[in-house]
Amino acid sequence: MPALLCFGCSRKPAVDGRKIFLQSETELNQVRSFRAHIVTGEDGGMVTDVEYQCDQGIAHYIETKENPASKTEFIATDTRLFRRSADVADANWSGERRASNLRVCSRLLNGGQLGKMGVRFFSPDQERILPLFAYYAHENAATITPMGSEVVDGVSSEVWKVEEKALFAPLHTVWIGALDRLPTKYVEGELATPRGTVTFSGWGEQFDIQVPRAAYFPKEAGPEMLRRSCVSIALFPLSKSPRAFVLEKQIATTRAQFRLSPRCACSCEHNSRGAPAGLSVPLFSRGPKRQV
Numbered sequence: 177m178p179a180l181l182c183f184g185c186s187r188k189p190a191v192d193g194r195k196i197f198l199q200s201e202t203e204l205n206q207v208r209s210f211r212a213h214i215v216t217g218e219d220g221g222m223v224t225d226v227e228y229q230c231d232q233g234i235a236h237y238i239e240t241k242e243n244p245a246s247k248t249e250f251i252a253t254d255t256r257l258f259r260r261s262a263d264v265a266d267a268n269w270s271g272e273r274r275a276s277n278l279r280v281c282s283r284l285l286n287g288g289q290l291g292k293m294g295v296r297f298f299s300p301d302q303e304r305i306l307p308l309f310a311y312y313a314h315e316n317a318a319t320i321t322p323m324g325s326e327v328v329d330g331v332s333s334e335v336w337k338v339e340e341k342a343l344f345a346p347l348h349t350v351w352i353g354a355l356d357r358l359p360t361k362y363v364e365g366e367l368a369t370p371r372g373t374v375t376f377s378g379w380g381e382q383f384d385i386q387v388p389r390a391a392y393f394p395k396e397a398g399p400e401m402l403r404r405s406c407v408s409i410a411l412f413p414l415s416k417s418p419r420a421f422v423l424e425k426q427i428a429t430t431r432a433q434f435r436l437s438p439r440c441a442c443s444c445e446h447n448s449r450g451a452p453a454g455l456s457v458p459l460f461s462r463g464p465k466r467q468v
Contacts, residue, residue: 193320298372
């Protein structure tokens, strides 16, 4: 009986990178929190460590710049950005209105919209820090090539190179966890001279991120915080409870912190809703006085 010849029988079947990328997109869309370590050459070099808690609409990150040397802490929501120096202990927060701070979180839900993505360096407010798995998988002009395997922060990962001439940065390298199919690392540009590098971790972890209460805008939160303190002190007058002393200090601190004028104080009116005899509910003095 003649011998059976089989050329190439020992070869492993080719791995379809597009299927792998679609698996990664599916896994990515199911998570709502993660960490990112971002390194770019912007402003002479910058490193950013971020925690995203997308199911609560908040993120916390610290930017470290090399030239000039500085470190800044941020807390971002969908509409506000708070910041303070991380070089000084217990530095005061400042806040500003700014939209689209959590486009990374939107990316987890919609898979990324290429036409709306920014073209700056990687930054914590841009969805570009997450690979466009679905786009690459469906783009005929994209070439996805396996580059072997590597361990990233203890996670065994497959390495994939993506070439896409239509993009402003045509070369990308993605490390994907061999077990969970979530990205562990992402490089934009040549590996020797990358435009940006992101290392991922903490997928699905819960981060306790709180909005800095004292950093809301003076014209909005200052009066409201003072009003609440005044209403509280009406229920605990100094002659009836020691808590009133604490609340009075809180009022003074709030007025100083938000640089409110002396007119921004408690003004008392009779309570029309049946407060105990002798008590009145103080109101914030800006604008016309209203009965409580």
